[in-house]
Amino acid sequence: MAPTEGLHAARARGRNTRQLVHELLRSRIISLELAPGASLSENDLAAELGVSRTPVRESLILLGEEGLVDVYPQLGTFVARIRERDIAAAQFIREALECAALRDAVGRATRRDVADLRELLAAQADTERRDDPEGFFRLDEEFHARLMAAGGHPEAWPVVSQAKAQLDRARRLSLPLTQQLSLLIGQHTAVVDQLEQGDLDRADEALRSHLRLVFTDVQTIRAEHPELFAEPEAPVRPRREPRRRVDRAGAGEG
Amino acid sequence: MAPTEGLHAARARGRNTRQLVHELLRSRIISLELAPGASLSENDLAAELGVSRTPVRESLILLGEEGLVDVYPQLGTFVARIRERDIAAAQFIREALECAALRDAVGRATRRDVADLRELLAAQADTERRDDPEGFFRLDEEFHARLMAAGGHPEAWPVVSQAKAQLDRARRLSLPLTQQLSLLIGQHTAVVDQLEQGDLDRADEALRSHLRLVFTDVQTIRAEHPELFAEPEAPVRPRREPRRRVDRAGAGEG
DNA sequence: ACTACAACACTTGTATGGTAGCCGACCAGC
DNA sequence: GCTGGTCGGCTACCATACAAGTGTTGTAGT
Numbered sequence: 001m002a003p004t005e006g007l008h009a010a011r012a013r014g015r016n017t018r019q020l021v022h023e024l025l026r027s028r029i030i031s032l033e034l035a036p037g038a039s040l041s042e043n044d045l046a047a048e049l050g051v052s053r054t055p056v057r058e059s060l061i062l063l064g065e066e067g068l069v070d071v072y073p074q075l076g077t078f079v080a081r082i083r084e085r086d087i088a089a090a091q092f093i094r095e096a097l098e099c100a101a102l103r104d105a106v107g108r109a110t111r112r113d114v115a116d117l118r119e120l121l122a123a124q125a126d127t128e129r130r131d132d133p134e135g136f137f138r139l140d141e142e143f144h145a146r147l148m149a150a151g152g153h154p155e156a157w158p159v160v161s162q163a164k165a166q167l168d169r170a171r172r173l174s175l176p177l178t179q180q181l182s183l184l185i186g187q188h189t190a191v192v193d194q195l196e197q198g199d200l201d202r203a204d205e206a207l208r209s210h211l212r213l214v215f216t217d218v219q220t221i222r223a224e225h226p227e228l229f230a231e232p233e234a235p236v237r238p239r240r241e242p243r244r245r246v247d248r249a250g251a252g253e254g
Numbered sequence: 255m256a257p258t259e260g261l262h263a264a265r266a267r268g269r270n271t272r273q274l275v276h277e278l279l280r281s282r283i284i285s286l287e288l289a290p291g292a293s294l295s296e297n298d299l300a301a302e303l304g305v306s307r308t309p310v311r312e313s314l315i316l317l318g319e320e321g322l323v324d325v326y327p328q329l330g331t332f333v334a335r336i337r338e339r340d341i342a343a344a345q346f347i348r349e350a351l352e353c354a355a356l357r358d359a360v361g362r363a364t365r366r367d368v369a370d371l372r373e374l375l376a377a378q379a380d381t382e383r384r385d386d387p388e389g390f391f392r393l394d395e396e397f398h399a400r401l402m403a404a405g406g407h408p409e410a411w412p413v414v415s416q417a418k419a420q421l422d423r424a425r426r427l428s429l430p431l432t433q434q435l436s437l438l439i440g441q442h443t444a445v446v447d448q449l450e451q452g453d454l455d456r457a458d459e460a461l462r463s464h465l466r467l468v469f470t471d472v473q474t475i476r477a478e479h480p481e482l483f484a485e486p487e488a489p490v491r492p493r494r495e496p497r498r499r500v501d502r503a504g505a506g507e508g
Numbered sequence: 509a510c511t512a513c514a515a516c517a518c519t520t521g522t523a524t525g526g527t528a529g530c531c532g533a534c535c536a537g538c
Numbered sequence: 539g540c541t542g543g544t545c546g547g548c549t550a551c552c553a554t555a556c557a558a559g560t561g562t563t564g565t566a567g568t
Contacts, residue, residue, distance in 0.1 A: 018315075041519075072520085073519085092410055096355075155339055156346055270521065295548085297548090306524070327549080328551080329550075330548085493532090510568085512568095517560105521559095522558095524554085524555075529548105529551100531549095535545095536541100538541075
């Protein structure tokens, strides 16, 4: 595969290299293709992607602002380990914003909005039948985004999305484990039902318990994959990759 | 004045050039020292600050993510005009997060928390007596930050702060106009009072109306300073500075 | 065997050079 | 006078070179 082709091809569509690299790395981090703690060298990434250090570096700075990577000057850049604090903060932000938007959506959402949401629910049910969790993730994202748009606050979605990224990293582990797609879809449906009926408090409660379920899921994951999480009170001083000994004789790694 | 000295002196305190430039520009934009619509050239800024283009550029990218500047490739970077959408979104985000944090603070805040808040209120009253709106701004910032900390969500403050930045730009105009410092302080006090008494709904209401007042203030400003705002539906295609005609006769400088 | 030390490889941070693209100004032609 | 084309200067974007700092690691000394 030649990833540079994909990059340069997309550049024609009005997005610059920095944005492309940013999105690429972001998706790799959220999907855990890049595991927490992994080292991200500007040089290596630039070489791998066939671009210069500049856009890579700028992407890493942005990811650092999002809390997805930790940059230690003169030491290295690492995929951020999942921190209890960050998870809790993300959960708080998400819950506050999504529920507030939903409350605004009650009595404001049009029939068209509701119809669109129900269409998404049907599509989500499809992904369950096809056993396509990846597809569900995309539709889940869209569902929550549209819910906020129905409340008249589409601009706030990026903020939620950023918080969500922290949760999603751990969630990727939980979903295939629990296989709770039908449960999640049921909760989505409940939210839309209450929204349609105009019951403000019940809608809020439905969405809140849904978000909380995802949150508690993350907590259970922690016991199973402690290596992905940061120690509670041990500020991780990451280790540099031990240098591979350039030993001609036995270095035949293929 | 030699701003470069301040920069390089502060560099010793563990902050790199990018962060310093970022903070500097951010404060200048929020204080309206850099007016909406103003052009920000990487070259000019680098020359003015005595650093290279790299940290300046990286700062501008970050400011772009915050919505404080608009970057038009191959055209220029401009201080973002105040957009109705951005203001509304910022208000929504701020209200949702601060009120949610306050609700958590009720029944959780310690006596120490309340005492600290009251100390801030006293200091705010001082700034009113001394007619020091700049000082009030700082204390206001700290008050709201501590309120969120009292709710157990200090990590969410940066998100609020970023949203607040959009509002503050317009607020800078409104405050000296209205001279409502005492009113604002009174509202702050009401929030703390309800928090201390443990009345959840009244605390929420007190904070919400406080935040709304600030918001409506911004709206009144719009009529007086339309040039700082963007047209509702006209995506501003910013103009480049007209070139000064190089007229030999009258331009004998140097 | 163990420790102190010094060179090294590698990191991010900063500075600078070159490129594609856009806009305003200028000018020929109508 | 007005319009279309061209030119020049400016922009952000990307690439590259240099600087400053850190942990590892091999080594000499004890």
